[in-house]
Amino acid sequence: xxxxxxxxxxxxxxxxxxxxxxxxxxxxxxxxxxxxxxxxxxxxxxxxxxxxxxxxxxxxxxxxxxxxxxxxxxxxxxxxxxxxxxxxxxxxxxxxxxxxxxxxxxxxxxxxxxxxxxxxxxxxxxxxxxxxxxxxxxxxxxxxxxxxxxxxxxxxxxxxxxxxxxxxxxxxxxxxxxxxxxxxxxxxxxxxxxxxxxxxxxxxxxxxxxxxxxxxxxxxxxxxxxxxxxxxxxxxxxxxxxxxxxxxxxxxxxxxxxxxxxxxxxxxxxxxxxxxxxxxxxxxxxxxxxxxxxxxxxxxxxxxxxxxxxxxxxxxxxxxxxxxxx
Numbered sequence: 001x002x003x004x005x006x007x008x009x010x011x012x013x014x015x016x017x018x019x020x021x022x023x024x025x026x027x028x029x030x031x032x033x034x035x036x037x038x039x040x041x042x043x044x045x046x047x048x049x050x051x052x053x054x055x056x057x058x059x060x061x062x063x064x065x066x067x068x069x070x071x072x073x074x075x076x077x078x079x080x081x082x083x084x085x086x087x088x089x090x091x092x093x094x095x096x097x098x099x100x101x102x103x104x105x106x107x108x109x110x111x112x113x114x115x116x117x118x119x120x121x122x123x124x125x126x127x128x129x130x131x132x133x134x135x136x137x138x139x140x141x142x143x144x145x146x147x148x149x150x151x152x153x154x155x156x157x158x159x160x161x162x163x164x165x166x167x168x169x170x171x172x173x174x175x176x177x178x179x180x181x182x183x184x185x186x187x188x189x190x191x192x193x194x195x196x197x198x199x200x201x202x203x204x205x206x207x208x209x210x211x212x213x214x215x216x217x218x219x220x221x222x223x224x225x226x227x228x229x230x231x232x233x234x235x236x237x238x239x240x241x242x243x244x245x246x247x248x249x250x251x252x253x254x255x256x257x258x259x260x261x262x263x264x265x266x267x268x269x270x271x272x273x274x275x276x277x278x279x280x281x282x283x284x285x286x287x288x289x290x291x292x293x294x295x296x297x298x299x300x301x302x303x304x305x306x307x308x309x310x311x312x313x314x315x316x317x318x319x320x321x322x323x324x325x326x
Contacts, residue, residue, distance in 0.1 A: 026086045026264050027060040033254075034090045036075025037158055038068045038186025042205035042288075046122060046252050047091045049284050053275030058267070068185040070108070071161030072096035076255075077108040080115060084259035089118065089268065094250045095162040098310035102318045103161045104325050112311065116265055117303035118254035119272045122290040124205040125225040126167040126248045128238070129218045131197045139222045139241035142201075143175050150177045156190035156199040159183050160325050163250040164190070166318065167203035167224055171238075173321045174246060194218055205250045206231055206289025224248040231289035251310075252290075253303055265300055273298055 033054075035047045047064050054062040067075030072095050079090040090096070097111040109115075128142070136142040146153060155172075157165035160183045172179055179200075184190040187204045194202050195217045203224060210231060212218045222238040223229050226247040238246040254272060256265060275281055276292050285292055297306075318324070 024263065026261075026267060027058055029087065030061040030063050031058065031086070032088045033062050033064050034075045034079050034088060035064055035066050036068065036072035036090060036092070036096055037066065037162070038184075038188055039066045040188030040208070041158055041186040042124065042207040042250065043072075043091055043093055043252060044186075044188075045207040045288060046285075046290060049281060049288075050091075050121070050272065050275055053278060053281055054268075054271050057271040057274055066186075068159070071100055071103075071159035071165065071183075073100055073104070073108050073161065079255065079257055080109040082257045084116070084257045084261075086256065086260055086264035086268070089254050089256045090115075091121075091252055092255050093163055093252050094310065094314075095158075095166065097253065097255065097307050099163070099166050099314040099318060100161040101311045102315040103166065103323070106326065112304070112308050114258050115255035116258055116260040117300045117307065118256060118265055119269050119298050119300065120251060120253045120293050120303045120306055121272065121276060122285060122292050123249055123251040124207060124288075124290045125223050125229045125232075126163065126203050126205055126250055127209040127213075127223055127232070127235075128168075128171065128201060128203055128221040129194060129209055129212070130201045130221055131194055131199070132217065132219050133197060134200060134219060136221065137219070139236075139238055139243060142221050143177075146175065146177045146179065150179050153179045153200045154182050154198075155179050156182045156184055156193055156202045158187035158190060158204070159185060162187070163248075164202055164204045166314070167248040167250075168201070169321050169323050170248060170317050171203060171224065171246070173317075174243060191218075203248070210287075210289055229289050231286065253307075255303075269298075269300060 037043045051062045076096045082088040136145045213220045
């Protein structure tokens with residue numbers, strides 16, 4: 001029995017040693033960043049800003065793979081069930097790692113227990129955009145138009161349960177209107193139809209909203225956060241236009257599968273933190289309206305608590321809206 005105990009103890013030590021060695025060597029091949037939305041959307045934009053810096057610091061290419069569907073759950077689920085070897089991580093957001101836990105009756109994963117949190121990276125305001133020929137230039141005019149025409153109107157989103165969907169759902173509830181939802185496989189396809197006038201409005205993040213506002217391809221009605229965005233300083237908020245204290249913003253964070261070695265998590269965390277502090281990345285993030293997190297909010301532990309808080313924060317409004325998906 002004593003000999004068996006010594007053998008088992010030795011095996012555990014060897015196993016731990018191998019695990020530590022593998023973590024120290026990581027990565028020895030390319031790493032996949034799963035963006036759980038279509039190319040061209042806000043998450044994709046943020047991911048492509050980060051990928052070159054991460055590749056340089058990790059010494060291996062970080063490859064972006066767009067895996068859309070179910071408001072970002074399809075790609076996130078793939079990472080949740082992937083091997084915990086550090087070669088796949090997901091760029092999650094409000095929809096994939098908070099709101100969908102309430103919005104979907106049977107979410108594909110538990111956002112607070114099925115992932116190893118790495119780092120909260122940035123937060124972005126959500127914006128109410130309308131087709132450029134919609135006869136409304138302010139939130140007050142938009143409300144009046146929507147109340148009269150809601151039965152014939154449509155709003156688009158990056159998919160059921162996505163941040164852009166939830167923001168519009170909460171907005172519609174606050175305005176007391178019932179408008180048909182048209183889900184897309186990402187915010188970019190929804191934006192294309194908004195520009196073409198096939199839908200009436202949507203509520204995307206600033207990374208995809210700003211270029212279209214600047215080119216006058218769509219009409220900006222309101223910033224949906226409590227305060228104005230530094231990237232759109234002349235655009236009034238919903239709060240300023242009478243919808244008091246309305247606040248809807250998105251965020252982006254990196255997650256590995258649960259069980260990923262702590263040393264691997266720390267390496268990606270350190271590389272991500274170093275990447276977002278470079279002048280080029282800071283400047284580019286500012287251009288798309290993304291507010292980078294401070295160092296105090298960047299730890300894996302902070303992200304774990306943040307996700308749990310966000311799940312609770314959004315549960316009430318989503319339940320109050322009465323909107324859910326199977």
